[in-house]
Amino acid sequence: xxxxxxxxxxxxxxxxxxxxxxxxxxxxxxxxxxxxxxxxxxxxxxxxxxxxxxxxxxxxxxxxxxxxxxxxxxxxxxxxxxxxxxxxxxxxxxxxxxxxxxxxxxxxxxxxxxxxxxxxxxxxxxxxxxxxxxxxxxxxxxxxxxxxxxxxxxxxxxxxxxxxxxxxxxxxxxxxxxxxxxxxxxxxxxxxxxxxxxxxxxxxxxxxxxxxxxxxxxxxxxxxxxxxxxxxxxxxxxxxxxxxxxxxxxxxxxxxxxxxxxxxxxxxxxxxxxxxxxxxxxxxxxxxxxxxxxxxxxxxxxxxxxxxxxxxxxxxxxxxxxxxxx
Amino acid sequence: xxxxxxxxxxxxxxxxxxxxxxxxxxxxxxxxxxxxxxxxxxxxxxxxxxxxxxxxxxxxxxxxxxxxxxxxxxxxxxxxxxxxxxxxxxxxxxxxxxxxxxxxxxxxxxxxxxxxxxxxxxxxxxxxxxxxxxxxxxxxxxxxxxxxxxxxxxxxxxxxxxxxxxxxxxxxxxxxxxxxxxxxxxxxxxxxxxxxxxxxxxxxxxxxxxxxxxxxxxxxxxxxxxxxxxxxxxxxxxxxxxxxxxxxxxxxxxxxxxxxxxxxxxxxxxxxxxxxxxxxxxxxxxxxxxxxxxxxxxxxxxxxxxxxxxxxxxxxxxxxxxxxxx
Numbered sequence: 266x267x268x269x270x271x272x273x274x275x276x277x278x279x280x281x282x283x284x285x286x287x288x289x290x291x292x293x294x295x296x297x298x299x300x301x302x303x304x305x306x307x308x309x310x311x312x313x314x315x316x317x318x319x320x321x322x323x324x325x326x327x328x329x330x331x332x333x334x335x336x337x338x339x340x341x342x343x344x345x346x347x348x349x350x351x352x353x354x355x356x357x358x359x360x361x362x363x364x365x366x367x368x369x370x371x372x373x374x375x376x377x378x379x380x381x382x383x384x385x386x387x388x389x390x391x392x393x394x395x396x397x398x399x400x401x402x403x404x405x406x407x408x409x410x411x412x413x414x415x416x417x418x419x420x421x422x423x424x425x426x427x428x429x430x431x432x433x434x435x436x437x438x439x440x441x442x443x444x445x446x447x448x449x450x451x452x453x454x455x456x457x458x459x460x461x462x463x464x465x466x467x468x469x470x471x472x473x474x475x476x477x478x479x480x481x482x483x484x485x486x487x488x489x490x491x492x493x494x495x496x497x498x499x500x501x502x503x504x505x506x507x508x509x510x511x512x513x514x515x516x517x518x519x520x521x522x523x524x525x526x527x528x529x530x531x532x533x534x535x536x537x538x539x540x541x542x543x544x545x546x547x548x549x550x551x552x553x554x555x556x557x558x559x560x561x562x563x564x565x566x567x568x569x570x571x572x573x574x575x576x577x578x579x580x581x582x583x584x585x586x587x588x589x590x591x
Numbered sequence: 592x593x594x595x596x597x598x599x600x601x602x603x604x605x606x607x608x609x610x611x612x613x614x615x616x617x618x619x620x621x622x623x624x625x626x627x628x629x630x631x632x633x634x635x636x637x638x639x640x641x642x643x644x645x646x647x648x649x650x651x652x653x654x655x656x657x658x659x660x661x662x663x664x665x666x667x668x669x670x671x672x673x674x675x676x677x678x679x680x681x682x683x684x685x686x687x688x689x690x691x692x693x694x695x696x697x698x699x700x701x702x703x704x705x706x707x708x709x710x711x712x713x714x715x716x717x718x719x720x721x722x723x724x725x726x727x728x729x730x731x732x733x734x735x736x737x738x739x740x741x742x743x744x745x746x747x748x749x750x751x752x753x754x755x756x757x758x759x760x761x762x763x764x765x766x767x768x769x770x771x772x773x774x775x776x777x778x779x780x781x782x783x784x785x786x787x788x789x790x791x792x793x794x795x796x797x798x799x800x801x802x803x804x805x806x807x808x809x810x811x812x813x814x815x816x817x818x819x820x821x822x823x824x825x826x827x828x829x830x831x832x833x834x835x836x837x838x839x840x841x842x843x844x845x846x847x848x849x850x851x852x853x854x855x856x857x858x859x860x861x862x863x864x865x866x867x868x869x870x871x872x873x874x875x876x877x878x879x880x881x882x883x884x885x886x887x888x889x890x891x892x893x894x895x896x897x898x899x900x901x902x903x904x905x906x907x908x909x910x911x912x913x914x915x916x917x
Contacts (some may be wrong), residue, residue, distance in 0.1 A: 286614060293696075308860040310613045366857070369618075431831035478855045525895070531692070534634040536862040567860035571853070575901035 276533030279419065282321045282350070284310050286423050291476055293314040296549050298528075303431065304423060307566055312370065313494075314566025315420060316343035316407070318483035322416030324351050329403035333395050334358070335388040337439075337492050339566050340407035356399070358391045364492065364570050383486060401560075408442030409500025417443050421450020424561065431458050432554075436515055436563040437543035438462035438471045439494035441503030444566055448510035448591060458561075462507070462514035463547035465489035465522065470498045471507065472514040480504050491522055493540030493565060512518035517546035523577050525549055529564070530578060538569040539577070592742050605742065608647045611654060612749050617859035624854075624874050627885040629675075629757065633892055634863060640892025641746060641769055641839050642669035642733070648742030650677050655729035659721050660881040661714035662685070663765075663791050663821050664693030665892050666733035671702030682725070684717045690896050696816070709812060734768030735826025747776020752889065756882040757784050762796045763869035763891045764788035764840055766821035767829030773889065774836035782889075788833070788840035788875035790850065791815035796824045797833065798840040816903075817848055819866030819891060820831070822882065843872035849903050851875055855890070856904060865903070 269302060289304040307315035320343035324332060331354040334344050342358030348355035355376035360383045381391045396404050399527060406413065424434065424447065434451070436444045444462050455476040464471050468487025474480050482498035491496060499507060517525075525542035528549075529535040544562035548555045569577075614633040619627040629712045633641035646669035650658055653778030660670050681702035685694060686709045697704040722730050732739065750760065750773065762770045762776070764870040768786050776783060790797050794813025800806050807826035815821060825833060836884035843851075848865050851872035855861040868889035874881045895903075 284616060287615070289613070290610060291635070292637055309617070311618055313860050489691060530862060530900075531896060534639050534862050536860050571856060571904045574856075575905045577898045577899045 276322070276325065277394035278325060279318070279322045279416065280533070281335045282325075283419060286310070286420055288427065289533060289535065289536070294528060294532035297532055298545070298555070299552065299557065300548060300555045301557075302496040302565055303408050303429065303559070304533065304535065305389065305420070305561055306399040306535060306564040308535065308541065308564060309412060309521020312321070312339070312343045312346045312446065314339040314343065315417060316340045316566070318419050319442060319446070320344040321347040321350070323405055323410060323412040324348050324353055326412050327403040329401060330354060331356075331399055332400040332405050333392060333399060334343030334405040334407060335392045335400045336588040337495055338363045338408050339493055339568060340489045341376070341378070342367055342370040342374070342568070343527045344405065345371045345374035348376060356395055356402075358388050360388065360396065364499040364568065366568055366570050372566070386532065396527070406440075406500060408496075409502050411502060413442050413447045414506070415448055416501060418450035418453070420563070422454055423450070425451050425454035425456040429561070430559060431561040432558040433459040433461050434561045434563065435461045435463055435515075435544040435547050437491070437494060437540055437541065437565045438464040438499070440496045441471060441499035441507050447504035447563065448506050459512050460510055461518055461547065462511050463543040464514055465494050465543070466516035466518050467497070468494055469516045470496075473515050474499060474504065475508065475514050478508070489522070490519055491534045491543055493538065515547040515550055517543055518552050520548040521546040523580065526577055534567075535564065536564050536567050537564050541565045541567055547571065573584060596770055597839055602648070602651065603643070604651060606650075606746065608828030609644050612636070612746055614753065615859060615861065617861070620854060620858035623858055624871070624881070625878065625883065626881045627883075628876060628888055629748070629860065629885070630756065630861065631887055632861060632890040633746070634861065634867065635891060638665070638669045638672045639894040640665040640669065641743060642892070643667045643672065644745050645739040645742035645768060645772070646781060646856070647673040647676070649731055649736060649738040650674050650679055652738050653828055656680060657725055657728040658681075658731050658732060658803070659718060659725060659728045660731040661718045662733050663818055664689045665703070665819055665894060667704070668693055668696040668804020669701070669730065671697045671700035674702060675700045682721055682728075684714050684721065686714065690894065690899065692894055692896050693767040696894070697773050698785045710863045714725055719883055732766075732826060733821075737828060739768050740775055740828060740832070742774045743897055744776035744779070745784050746889070747773040749781055751775070751777050751780035751782040756885060758887065759785040759787050759881075759886040759898055760887045761787045761822060761841075761870040761873050762889040763817070764790040764825070765866065767797060767825035767833050768823045770837060771829040771832035771890070774832050778836060785838050786836055787873065788837050789843055790840055790870040791817045791820050791869070792842035792844050794822070795842045796822075798842050800825060800830065800839050801834065801837065804834070814864060815848070816845055817866040819864065820869065840875040841876055842877050846871040847875040849906065852903055861890065862893050862895075862900070864891050864892050867891045
């Protein structure tokens with residue numbers, strides 16, 4: 266469908282455009298979880314999530330002046346921002362149920378937010394319609410694209426370049442763009458740290474895929490609070506990397522996603538969106554597995570409606586507020 | 592009252608004990624405020640605020656094995672943590688109205704949280720009582736102490752060491768420990784950047800002091816939501832530095848403190864406590880003064896009860912959620 270540049274490796278211009286990840290060492294949260302925790306937070310990346318790495322790389326490297334993408338929000342926002350910076354046109358197909366801040370942000374960057382009722386028409390079908398209407402546009406996958414994976418590989422490179430030792434790196438899995446990118450960057454740097462995925466139990470296609478040895482898809486978009494992981498399956502390019510480089514994928518309950526979000530607030534002073542809480546949620550899910558180990562949890566993003574966040578914060582008051590601080 | 596070490600400069604052990612400040616460049620918040628904004632966030636410092644810099648320096652340098660301090664919360668928490676690490680005993684006199692998370696954190700570090708009803712007895716009076724009961728203890732001021740100022744000077748040194756140019760650095764003012772420390776570190780490094788204070792209009796003693804040319808005190812502890820700035824006046828040692836090095840102190844309304852907290856959440860993905868929002872609140876207070884300038888806002892801490900934070904977040908929904916993201 267799309268022409269691919271012959272050398273998709275990260276361009277120097279990309280490294281100038283992105284912000285380095287923010288490494289946080291929250292002592293109280295480490296003590297609470299019983300691990301030696303490092304957080305690599307992409308919440309302070311441009312547009313508030315890791316997606317800007319991928320979006321800027323893609324938008325800067327494709328020759329087309331117009332880009333169309335489906336996105337549950339963060340990729341669309343990142344792509345809209347990247348296209349604004351690169352003076353390209355952008356259409357983002359979003360579920361009508363996306364977080365209001367994410368829709369507003371896409372529009373705020375001058376892109377078209379094309380809202381679709383996913384109960385009536387799939388996002389893929391709507392993208393196909395738009396592609397037919399805009400034959401000169403590049404159709405970008407939020408994850409299944411070599412330029413997306415290369416963009417996200419910059420995070421793996423950064424983690425490798427810290428020189429820190431971790432027993433495992435845990436990253437959220439939706440379409441697999443982030444974890445396949447991290448794997449690419451890490452392994453290219455000769456870093457063999459165990460890489461674990463964390464995905465909502467409600468949409469455990471990646472875990473089932475890893476067990477089956479081939480891509481398994483959810484039948485419908487999972488209704489998890491981790492809205493960045495409401496994907497049907499991982500992408501083919503992502504799977505090629507995940508199946509080789511990811512040791513395991515941990516299925517995180519909705520309760521543990523929400524609890525991880527609260528713990529990050531209370532014991533690490535970190536605002537995260539539910540999807541961003543998945544990796545810490547994985548530690549809550551399997552505490553014995555991680556006990557006493559040095560773990561790097563990747564927090565993928567922080568974009569969440571204030572009202573939604575306030576509800577998540579106050580839903581689980583008992584206990585959390587009684588603990589110490591970061 | 593206290594023996595002072597002859598060389599109060601920051602020890603190498605202090606630099607090993609503290610975490611470097613977190614520099615954030617939130618593009619959406621910059622655009623919203625019309626400034627080129629850098630945030631120096633101490634929310635990820637040990638114990639969640641800059642106070643750990645001062646507390647660790649003090650606790651490590653005084654010869655006494657027991658330390659008593661009055662604190663509205665963050666200094667107490669930091670001192671309790673520092674004393675735990677240094678195996679010293681610690682009593683923190685706190686207003687009974689302090690944030691629950693702050694009281695719990697002091698106790699979580701093994702210190703005694705001595706709660707006082709400030710309508711009946713001042714914190715100073717209670718500290719004097721405890722000092723009489725514990726004659727071997729060091730009585731630490733949360734701000735008016737050379738070791739506190741030296742500890743906080745590490746932040747000024749860090750800002751100078753970034754090599755970044757700012758037209759002004761804005762920092763919260765309560766007792767003046769932070770801004771006098773920043774001034775000390777900056778000027779020692781030969782950095783002459785304009786330094787501005789931000790204090791609650793409800794407790795504008797520092798601004799009035801600067802206008803009067805001498806220390807002016809509030810008659811009662813100001814009932815501002817910025818609980819870290821509920822001080823009667825700046826300290827004498829702090830004033831000696833502030834009067835010389837701080838160009839102006841901006842008085843921030845309660846509305847702008849809360850709005851700054853919300854903007855930091857929505858447009859910078861940063862969780863801050865109300866006191867931590869003062870510097871950004873100062874920009875809201877005097878937008879013309881800062882328009883188009885490169886400004887570094889120091890965010891002093893992030894410790895806030897989830898329920899309190901949720902209420903502040905949702906109190907001002909209109910408008911904010913419609914803006915773009917970090």
